[in-house]
Amino acid sequence: MVDQNSNYALQTSEVYVHYGKKMAINNVALNFPKNEVTSLIGPSGCGKSTFLRCLNRMNDVIDICNVKGKFLLNGNVDIYSPDIQVETLREKVGMVFQKPNPFPKTIYENVAYGPKIHGIASSQNELDEIVKDSLHRAGLYEEVKDRMDDIATGLSGGQQQRLCIARAIAIRPEIILMDEPCSALDPIATAKIEDLINELKENYTIIIVTHSMSQASRVSSKTAFFHLGNLVEYGETGKIFTKPDKEQTNDYITGRFG
Amino acid sequence: METAHTDKNFEQKLNHLTDNLIKMSNIVEKQIEIAVNVIKSKDSSDAQTTQNLDEQVDEVERDVRDLSFEIMTLHRPVASDLRLVFTALKVSKELERMGDHSRNLAKRAISISSSFDEDLTVQMHNLGKGVQKMVNQTLESFFKKDEVQARISWNQDAEIDRQYKSLLSDLIERMHNKETSVVDEGTKPILIAKSLERIGDHATNIAEEVIFNITGHYIDLKKSDFE
Numbered sequence: 002m003v004d005q006n007s008n009y010a011l012q013t014s015e016v017y018v019h020y021g022k023k024m025a026i027n028n029v030a031l032n033f034p035k036n037e038v039t040s041l042i043g044p045s046g047c048g049k050s051t052f053l054r055c056l057n058r059m060n061d062v063i064d065i066c067n068v069k070g071k072f073l074l075n076g077n078v079d080i081y082s083p084d085i086q087v088e089t090l091r092e093k094v095g096m097v098f099q100k101p102n103p104f105p106k107t108i109y110e111n112v113a114y115g116p117k118i119h120g121i122a123s124s125q126n127e128l129d130e131i132v133k134d135s136l137h138r139a140g141l142y143e144e145v146k147d148r149m150d151d152i153a154t155g156l157s158g159g160q161q162q163r164l165c166i167a168r169a170i171a172i173r174p175e176i177i178l179m180d181e182p183c184s185a186l187d188p189i190a191t192a193k194i195e196d197l198i199n200e201l202k203e204n205y206t207i208i209i210v211t212h213s214m215s216q217a218s219r220v221s222s223k224t225a226f227f228h229l230g231n232l233v234e235y236g237e238t239g240k241i242f243t244k245p246d247k248e249q250t251n252d253y254i255t256g257r258f259g
Numbered sequence: 260m261e262t263a264h265t266d267k268n269f270e271q272k273l274n275h276l277t278d279n280l281i282k283m284s285n286i287v288e289k290q291i292e293i294a295v296n297v298i299k300s301k302d303s304s305d306a307q308t309t310q311n312l313d314e315q316v317d318e319v320e321r322d323v324r325d326l327s328f329e330i331m332t333l334h335r336p337v338a339s340d341l342r343l344v345f346t347a348l349k350v351s352k353e354l355e356r357m358g359d360h361s362r363n364l365a366k367r368a369i370s371i372s373s374s375f376d377e378d379l380t381v382q383m384h385n386l387g388k389g390v391q392k393m394v395n396q397t398l399e400s401f402f403k404k405d406e407v408q409a410r411i412s413w414n415q416d417a418e419i420d421r422q423y424k425s426l427l428s429d430l431i432e433r434m435h436n437k438e439t440s441v442v443d444e445g446t447k448p449i450l451i452a453k454s455l456e457r458i459g460d461h462a463t464n465i466a467e468e469v470i471f472n473i474t475g476h477y478i479d480l481k482k483s484d485f486e
Contacts, residue, residue, distance in 0.1 A: 215335060242337045244475025251338045256269065257262040 007076030010035045010176050010206035011056060011094075016070030018051050018060065018230075025051045027230040029070075033176070033223075038198060038207040040217035040238065043227035044258060049210045052227065053178050056080075056208065057094035058087050075175070092119055095169035099181040101161035103153035103168075108145050111153045111164055112136060115172040131171055138204075139167035140197050159190025166197065170205075177201065179209040183216065195220050214254050218242045226250045269334045276326050276347050277402075280354075283319040284398045286312050287354045287361070291394055291458060294361040295387030297368045298451065299380060306365040316358040323351040346472040350401065353461040353468075357394065360461075364454035367447045375448070376440045379430065383451055386422045390455050390462070393419060397462045401469045409473075413466035419459035426452050 011033040018026035026048045033039050041049040051060065058080065060066040072080045080090050103111050112132040115121075122128035132149075136142035141163040145156070153164055162182060169177055179198075183191040198207055198220045211217050217224055218238055225235040226245075234241065234250045245251050252258055264270035290312045297305050327344045330336055336344050393415040400408035430448055433441040441448070471477050 214337065218337070240475075243341060245338055252262050254337050255340045256265045258265065 008034055009073075010075065011208075012071070012073045012076070013056075014071045016052070016055065016068075016072075018048070018055060018069075019067045020063070021065045025066075025230050026055070029227075029230075029232045031225055031232060031235060033206055033208055035206050036202055036204070037223060038202050038209060038221040039223040039225065040221035041208065041210045041225050041227060042212075042214065042217050042253075043233075044253065045212075046229075047227040048230040049225075049227045050180055053180055053208060053210050056176070056178055057091050057096055059096065061087060088119070091174075092172050093174055094176045094178060095172060095174035096178040096180070097162070097165050097169055097182050100185050101158055101165050103156070103161050103164050105152065105154055107150045108136075108153045108156070108164065109149040112167050112171045115168060119172050121172060135167040135171040136164075138170050138201070139163045140193060140200075141167055157190070159186050159193060162186060162190070162194060163197065166194075166201075170201075174205065176206045176208065179207065181210055181212060184212065191216070214242075226253060228253070266334070269330070269340075272326060272330050272334070273336075273340060273343060276323065276330065276344065279319055279323050279326065280347055280350060281402065283316060283323065283351060283354050284402075286316050286319070287358050288391075288395060288398065290316070290358050290361040291387075291391050294365040294368070295384065295391055295455075297365040298384045298387055301369050301371065301373060303369045306369045309362045309365040313358050313362045316355055320351045320355045323347055342472050342475060346401075346468045349468050350465050353465050357458050357461045360454040360458050364451045367451050367454075371444050371447050371451075372440070374440055375444055376433070376438070379426070379433075379441070379448060382422075382426045382429065383448065383455070386419070386426060386452060386455050389415075389419055389422060390459050393459055394462045397466050397469070401465065401472070404469075404473050406470055406473045409466045409469035413463055413470075416459050416463040419456060423452055423456040423459075 009032045013032070014030040016026050016029040016031075017024070029048075029052060031052075041053060043049045054060045055068050055070075055072065060068055068081070074080050074090075074093060079085070080094075104114065106114070109132055112135050113128055116128055116131050122131055133142060136145060141160060144160060145151075145164075153161065156164060162185075166177075166182075183194050186194065195216065198209070201207060209217075209221065221238050223235065224238045224241040226233045226241070226247075226249075228249060234245055234247045236246070241250065242254060245254065264273070290309050293305050293312075294309050296302075297309070327348050330344050334340075393412055396408060396415070397412040399405070400412055427449065430441060430452070467477060
């Protein structure tokens with residue numbers, strides 16, 4: 002049973018991740034409020050991407066990666082339960098990667114692929130609608146409506162990333178994970194993605210890993226700071242960037258990390 | 260002690276901002292000290308010195324403003340750095356106003372006749388000494404990031420206000436009684452006392468900024484909290 006009253010899209014506790022003997026995440030507990038954007042920040046190797054990848058079981062494919070802990074979707078669905086199929090989980094928890102990675106297929110097929118394999122559309126018309134709607138929501142439809150049959154890799158980097166967001170949205174997830182979605186984009190394309198994130202939170206819960214402090218402060222309402230696999234501080238983004246509680250957080254966001 | 264910045268250029272500018280505030284504080288403290296002494300000495304060259312120092316204060320204030328703007332534009336400060344820049348802008352404005360009051364009160368003090376009531380002169384001078392001490396402690400709390408001291412300084416304003424009101428009613432009473440030396444000087448002593456009281460108010464504002472710089476919050480201070 003899904004607890005519809007839970008204010009959190011995802012709750013995690015006692016999370017430990019090891020790569021072989023090396024500890025990557027050390028006893029982290031973090032909850033993600035519904036319809037809000039949470040940023041995960043921290044220096045390279047702090048564990049933020051590892052933690053993000055736990056949230057839709059992307060680490061399952063890494064043999065030496067051992068994940069322990071509680072991960073509850075909507076209050077009571079254990080995402081690591083043997084009863085949960087990874088494919089089903091990823092319908093609920095979509096992901097957008099650092100580098101835009103469209104399939105070498107047409108723009109249309111990129112967005113239609115997910116709904117097709119998950120059996121979301123019952124007719125061609127419905128599939129067309131899903132593709133159109135997803136491209137709309139990703140702010141890309143007007144730019145590609147006349148060339149839906151063009152190969153997606155011909156789009157600009159920013160357009161490709163928005164296409165990947167459209168592809169993620171097409172399977173109607175509840176949560177979208179974003180791993181540095183703008184690091185390969187120019188400032189205008191970045192601004193478009195950030196604007197899109199702001200619109201998407203109306204319907205989705207977004208968790209974003211970013212190296213850009215200003216991006217974290219612009220797009221998220223909550224921020225979590227990781228260091229050496231530990232969650233150092235979590236709180237309102239406004240507070241984290243004006244008066245963080247921990248000196249370590251202050252040192253990192255002001256560029257004093259030594 | 261805070262860890263050093265990775266960006267040395269940014270670090271240098273923040274240090275320069277603090278140095279400018281220290282410089283400005285030193286000049287303003289000197290201005291207040293000289294102005295308070297002029298109440299007794301009526302030394303016109305000292306009064307002129309407060310005027311000259313005021314020009315220096317204005318110049319440093321412009322430097323603080325320009326540097327703060329540059330830091331905000333080029334380095335996008337956050338957290339403790341953001342609070343420092345924000346505080347620097349506000350504190351420099353308060354210091355600049357303190358400097359103006361010092362210059363004005365020194366100018367008025369030399370125009371008061373030497374036959375003016377000695378008891379009232381002593382009262383004005385004492386009020387000035389109290390203000391001088393309060394300013395010194397407040398600025399010290401800023402540079403030492405001492406929240407407790409900032410709160411103590413803030414509380415001293417109540418005593419400054421009390422002394423100011425007592426001096427004011429004394430002056431008014433003597434005017435009612437048509438005491439010649441007081442009536443001849445007109446409003447000058449009142450304006451001198453008012454300038455001193457205003458310097459105390461600006462010091463209070465600085466104490467509030469000090470607390471913000473340290474805690475990240477503007478605390479709703481009430482005098483009753485300390486009484």
